[in-house]
Amino acid sequence: MKAMVYTRYGPPEVVQLQEVNLPTVKTNDVRIKIRATTVNRTDCGFRSANYFISRFFSGLLKPKINILGCEFAGEIESVGRDVSNFKPGDRVFGYDDTRFGGHGEYKVMAASGALATIPEGMEYTVAAALTEGSHYALGNIRAARIKQGDTVMVYGATGAIGSAAVQLLKHFGAYVVAVSNTKNVGLVASLGADEVIDYQTQNFTETTHRFNFIFDAVGKRSFRQCKPLLKSKGIYISTELGKNSENIGLA
Ligand SMILES: NC(=O)c1ccc[n+]([C@@H]2O[C@H](COP(=O)([O-])OP(=O)(O)OC[C@H]3O[C@@H](n4cnc5c(N)ncnc54)[C@H](OP(=O)(O)O)[C@@H]3O)[C@@H](O)[C@H]2O)c1
Structure with a gap:
């Protein structure tokens, strides 16, 4: 062959x-x-x-x-x-x-x-x-032990992992705030996100929500930047190592 x-x-x-x-x-x-x-x-x-x-x-x-x-x-x-x-x-x-x-x-x-x-x-x-992005999304959602009613941010909701994460989190009953660029706001909303923040016109750190789980599905942000948005015992997971590999020690 x-x-x-x-x-x-x-x-x-x-x-x-x-x-x-x-x-x-x-x-x-x-x-x-x-x-x-x-x-x-x-x-x-x-x-x-x-x-x-x-x-x-x-x-x-x-x-x-x-x-x-x-x-x-x-x-x-x-x-x-x-x-x-x-x-x-x-x-x-x-x-x-x-x-x-x-x-x-x-x-x-x-x-x-x-x-x-x-x-x-x-x-x-x-x-x-269908499978690679959803495989990583599901693994991370399970690791964060998401329950019905949890508030979750998916940063980078348009990629293979992020778009699967939005749909799986809605399936598990979470309230989902998704972050994407301007051109994909409608697409991400159509996947079921409860709110969409456009990172090109808004600063996602100014949201008034506090999160049980922040999932950086594109590895563009850092734990330091997201920590103030987490509830007590909230979880941050990134798909990348972060600046200076900080996620290994901090996240
Ligand atoms: N840890 C692991 O084992 C593992 C495994 C697989 C993947 N990954 C990593 O996970 C990340 C995502 O993988 P993927 O397969 O889902 O990638 P992908 O399908 O290529 O998606 C990447 C997404 O990133 C978005 N993006 C780019 N810059 C952004 C920014 N500044 N803010 C928000 N979104 C931004 C792009 O959206 P727009 O262009 O529309 O903005 C695009 O939808 C990659 O960094 C990859 O290396 C890690």
């Missing part, structure tokens, strides 16, 4: 189209014919290894896994002997940041992994882009 392969860390050019062996299916695996995939922040992070810490997962000197692509949509092509929850022909989408492989024509993963049937009428291209 054809796949986009990388064998060393570096810029996008290190990824090359190559002919590789079809991945083999073990008893609890499914093999998926990939119809759509994305190149997202997780793929780029594993490709560049700019954050040295990521090499403890991806390989110290060179990548252990050579085909990236953690989110994908496609068709089940074959299943292992012990698989009962999927069958050949099922339309599926999923997330796999352990084995990756979405940037190949076929990918193998455990049938018990983060894999689900695509809702009827949804295109592969739409389904493929």
Whole structure:
């Protein structure tokens, strides 16, 4: 099969189209014919290894896994002997940041992994882009232990993580104040945000709300800046390390 392969860390050019062996299916695996995939922040992070810490997962000197692509949509092509929850022909989408492989024509993963049937009428291209941002959003919302009625700020509500966070927080019953740029105020409101602050015309720190959770979904702000907006025992989480990596020690 054809796949986009990388064998060393570096810029996008290190990824090359190559002919590789079809991945083999073990008893609890499914093999998926990939119809759509994305190149997202997780793929780029594993490709560049700019954050040295990521090499403890991806390989110290060179990548252990050579085909990236953690989110994908496609068709089940074959299943292992012990698989009962999927069958050949099922339309599926999923997330796999352990084995990756979405940037190949076929990918193998455990049938018990983060894999689900695509809702009827949804295109592969739409389904493929649903999982990476929502995976990080959900992980952070769970870490913050959000309850019904909590007040939450999502800073950077237009990105993959932020837009998923707004929708998930509304699902969990939070009151959501979202921060976005002018052109996306309407979009963010349509995702369910109770209030939208336009960071291009307003200073978000002047809000009168106090928050149980501030989620900086684009890693542009700092804990110091957000602390005055938190309620007692409020939680701040950022998707980035922050200025001078301050979030490691402070947030
Ligand atoms: N910690 C991790 O493991 C991990 C994993 C994945 C991603 N990340 C990080 O999480 C961040 C978001 O990832 P993503 O995949 O959601 O990114 P994305 O889809 O590319 O979205 C980035 C968003 O940032 C918004 N933005 C840019 N500058 C802004 C500012 N000054 N204030 C508010 N919003 C601003 C952009 O909106 P407009 O252009 O419309 O303003 C855009 O919607 C990235 O920094 C990424 O590196 C971390």
